[in-house]
Amino acid sequence: MASDRPFRRLQVMAVVLFLLGLALLVGGGVLAASGGSPWYLLFGLGLGVAAALLWRRSARALVVYSVLLAVMLAWALMEVGLDWWPLAARLDVVFVLGLVLALPWFARPLAAPARAHGALVAVLVVCGAVAVAAGLRDTHDVAGSLAQELPGTAPASDVPDSEWRAYGRTAAGQRWSPLAQITPDNVRGLQVAWQFHTGDVRGRPGDPEETTDEVTPLKIGTRLYLCTPHQSVIALDATTGTLAWRYDPRIATGLALQHQTCRGVSYQPAPEAPPAAPVAAASAVSPASAPMLATSQRPLDIAANDGKTRADCGAKLFVATADGRVIALDPDTGAVCSRFGGGTGQIDLGAGMPNLHPGSAYSTSPVIVTRHLLIVGGTVLDNYSTKEESGVIRAFDIETGALVWNWDSGNPDVTTPLPPGASYTANSPNSWSIASVDEALGLVYLPLGNQPPDQWGGHRSPAVEKYSSSVVALDLATGHVRWVFQTVHHDLWDYDVPSQPSLVDLTIGGQQVPALVQPTKQGELFVLDRRTGQPVLPVAERPAPQGAAAGDHTAPTQPKSTLSYDPPPLQGKDMWGATIVDQMMCRIAFHKLRYEGRFTPPSTQGSLIYPGNFGTFNWGGVAVDPQRQAAFTTPTYLAFTSTLVPRPDATTRLVQGNHPPHGVLPALNENFGAPFAIKLGPFLSPLGIPCQAPPWGYVAGADLRTGRIVWQHRNGTVRDLSPVPLPFKMGVPDLGGPVMTAGGVAFLSGTMDDYVRGYDVRDGRQVWESRLPAGGQATPMTYVGSDGRQYLLVVAGGHGSTHTKPGDDVIAYALPRR
Numbered sequence: 001m002a003s004d005r006p007f008r009r010l011q012v013m014a015v016v017l018f019l020l021g022l023a024l025l026v027g028g029g030v031l032a033a034s035g036g037s038p039w040y041l042l043f044g045l046g047l048g049v050a051a052a053l054l055w056r057r058s059a060r061a062l063v064v065y066s067v068l069l070a071v072m073l074a075w076a077l078m079e080v081g082l083d084w085w086p087l088a089a090r091l092d093v094v095f096v097l098g099l100v101l102a103l104p105w106f107a108r109p110l111a112a113p114a115r116a117h118g119a120l121v122a123v124l125v126v127c128g129a130v131a132v133a134a135g136l137r138d139t140h141d142v143a144g145s146l147a148q149e150l151p152g153t154a155p156a157s158d159v160p161d162s163e164w165r166a167y168g169r170t171a172a173g174q175r176w177s178p179l180a181q182i183t184p185d186n187v188r189g190l191q192v193a194w195q196f197h198t199g200d201v202r203g204r205p206g207d208p209e210e211t212t213d214e215v216t217p218l219k220i221g222t223r224l225y226l227c228t229p230h231q232s233v234i235a236l237d238a239t240t241g242t243l244a245w246r247y248d249p250r251i252a253t254g255l256a257l258q259h260q261t262c263r264g265v266s267y268q269p270a271p272e273a274p275p276a277a278p279v280a281a282a283s284a285v286s287p288a289s290a291p292m293l294a295t296s297q298r299p300l301d302i303a304a305n306d307g308k309t310r311a312d313c314g315a316k317l318f319v320a321t322a323d324g325r326v327i328a329l330d331p332d333t334g335a336v337c338s339r340f341g342g343g344t345g346q347i348d349l350g351a352g353m354p355n356l357h358p359g360s361a362y363s364t365s366p367v368i369v370t371r372h373l374l375i376v377g378g379t380v381l382d383n384y385s386t387k388e389e390s391g392v393i394r395a396f397d398i399e400t401g402a403l404v405w406n407w408d409s410g411n412p413d414v415t416t417p418l419p420p421g422a423s424y425t426a427n428s429p430n431s432w433s434i435a436s437v438d439e440a441l442g443l444v445y446l447p448l449g450n451q452p453p454d455q456w457g458g459h460r461s462p463a464v465e466k467y468s469s470s471v472v473a474l475d476l477a478t479g480h481v482r483w484v485f486q487t488v489h490h491d492l493w494d495y496d497v498p499s500q501p502s503l504v505d506l507t508i509g510g511q512q513v514p515a516l517v518q519p520t521k522q523g524e525l526f527v528l529d530r531r532t533g534q535p536v537l538p539v540a541e542r543p544a545p546q547g548a549a550a551g552d553h554t555a556p557t558q559p560k561s562t563l564s565y566d567p568p569p570l571q572g573k574d575m576w577g578a579t580i581v582d583q584m585m586c587r588i589a590f591h592k593l594r595y596e597g598r599f600t601p602p603s604t605q606g607s608l609i610y611p612g613n614f615g616t617f618n619w620g621g622v623a624v625d626p627q628r629q630a631a632f633t634t635p636t637y638l639a640f641t642s643t644l645v646p647r648p649d650a651t652t653r654l655v656q657g658n659h660p661p662h663g664v665l666p667a668l669n670e671n672f673g674a675p676f677a678i679k680l681g682p683f684l685s686p687l688g689i690p691c692q693a694p695p696w697g698y699v700a701g702a703d704l705r706t707g708r709i710v711w712q713h714r715n716g717t718v719r720d721l722s723p724v725p726l727p728f729k730m731g732v733p734d735l736g737g738p739v740m741t742a743g744g745v746a747f748l749s750g751t752m753d754d755y756v757r758g759y760d761v762r763d764g765r766q767v768w769e770s771r772l773p774a775g776g777q778a779t780p781m782t783y784v785g786s787d788g789r790q791y792l793l794v795v796a797g798g799h800g801s802t803h804t805k806p807g808d809d810v811i812a813y814a815l816p817r818r
Helices: 002-033 039-055 060-080 084-102 104-110 114-135 290-294 462-467 580-592
Strands: 191-197 218-220 223-227 233-237 243-247 266-268 316-320 325-329 346-348 373-376 393-397 403-407 436-438 443-447 470-475 481-486 502-508 511-519 525-529 539-543 557-561 607-609 623-625 630-633 640-646 676-682 698-703 708-714 739-741 745-748 755-760 766-771 781-784 790-796 809-814
Touching: 002 039, 002 084, 002 104, 002 580, 039 060, 039 580, 060 084, 060 104, 060 114, 084 104, 084 114, 084 580, 436 502, 462 470, 462 481, 502 623, 525 557, 623 739, 739 781
Parallel strands: none
Antiparallel strands: 191 809, 218 223, 223 233, 233 243, 266 316, 316 325, 325 346, 373 393, 393 403, 436 443, 443 470, 470 481, 502 511, 511 525, 539 557, 607 640, 623 630, 630 698, 640 676, 698 708, 739 745, 745 755, 755 766, 781 790, 790 809
8 A cells, every 4th residue: 555655646746737727728718718818728738738647657747847837937937027926926836836746755656767857856946046036136126316405495384393283294294304313324223112092992883894093193392182083082291101181072873984083183373362352361372382381281181071171272172073073172181162163162064064964974184274264174975875965165263163164166166154054065076185275375275086976977067077186276265266286087986186285395497386296096296386286297188098888978188297106007917816826817807807007987897997096195195305305105006996887776785785894884885876886896816815916015205306206115014914924025005194304214104014114215225113013004293202302103003994903002112212
């Protein structure tokens, strides 16, 4: 019996080769018939021949396998060159099987001539050498160096250097700090200084699936202010992390939420002059001293403030809630501001809203604070129905909460306050992300989304067509449109403008130009003159694919910026997988989908959308260095599929069935009232990994004066994405923005592995990293504590829709005390 074992091993190997060959033969035939590569079919035949010879104990099996492996290596190099991961997908299984065949104890029963065995060993050695060569180089790396600080570019700001007073630090939304204690030379010394747990962790009973922690805290005076996903507001000592107070808005339950999140609170300094009503003398202090007034050292823990505690606020914090309120709080105590909202301390965002469902319209992003106005946009349900709330933008008196003006993109010329009993335009484009303000120009800049349904636009009005997926500049005093720049014409891809515009003065042609930098989901960075909306870097209209679904149309052209992260169109050879079989399956799926490059319209056949609606850039945006006049960017590349499902009526569930997967969420993507529902999802292999080859995420540095991407490097590992925690640096997506500093270090925590990392902004080289206890899908910030040290602050709470690890951690890092 023992003498039969070597032959049984051969038979087992023959069966393995036969099954692999059969899979490639059948799948390769389907692929070839659909116009794809014929090589898989040929490889299947070759493996079948090798299997038959091995079953017959013929030494020629090694010769056939050697030739087959050599041909596969040549084919792989021809398709993808020395790109390690695409090579691995094509060769990993056949290479490992070749190693087994080459083992002396395995090949000996074949009585193979030494030259046959030697040929196989030689091919394996060549394959190994190619793998080493590919592993030692990065074909996707772009090396370069950004400029040093340009003369005369030190920005003026009324925000103290030590503070972070708005989501993007200032109303300009640059996510840049003038602090310089932390540098590329000493950043490796960063240590955890303190850690705080908010107690708000994803997965609580009744939560919608997409509970996310996306907050960027503020630092004012000696305190930090942040909100949790369920909109509790927390004040901490910025130096020690000690709780000062907590306010619970007690939001309603059973809300029709799509995203349970809070990206941040907003801050208003105490006014320069006392208001009309008598108040304490302290409320009239100068702006320079306002931060200390707003954050005294007196500790106060309002563990579950029910809103009954009132304060006559000088400075204010504002938080938007999931049940459609904006609440004003005293930064010193967490008490509700008694002079705001007619004595209630809050305003109702449901006022004037059509089709109102509790939770279906609220501001997930921080409201915008100016000297006299509070400006509020909001999110609406995507792809639920054609009868949604309005995307109206409203400006309220910052002291009283009274409505001053409203801009409704469905009725854009009338901005006077809506009269009692009237409603705003239903289903109009909304602004769910963060706005920016230039008070010297008297303008607020709003990134707009599109009208639901996102993927079919046959009934859109002229106003909707004009303002969807645009950046709109509104007059602060009146709310009237001063200019509009559309980033996508007749958007059918959910390419809504996702992130805060960054305002920066650029030196171009020897002249200083007040500019606006707008990242987009499709990968453009539009650089505009923020006075007029005219491009500073050239924008060209490029022909776009045609052929929309019944009753709809496509725009003949789409805008493309000089500064573009638009990836090359996908090809069959760009498909990927863990093995050659699922890589082949991705190629089959690729050829079955409609795909004509970027802006391929959604279809009933199923269309490949690349970049997908996850975005090359999303709400985290980019960081802009006003001294280098450069941007630190984090482009992501994931293809999605979009399939229109014809609706027989306005009520039948077509894509979610009778039990929607999101608990209390409505039936998203059903598009009740539209001709089509929509099936959306990432383009994945049968094993659940992206069908397109990595990298899927980068860090990149761009010169905003020239529009040139100066350096680009893959970023992040698959440690927290793969079943086995392998720290392969493949370049992974991120959700959450970067921050830059005058010290020359940028920080990012939003990658899909649980790390915060530091980078040298000159060349993008990673110079530091620290493991996080949960997903860090929020934008970090930096400030100076009372001890004089510069701190880096990271919120690690995870993200429901990306399934990163949940948590409730607020972590401060600093260099060791001297």
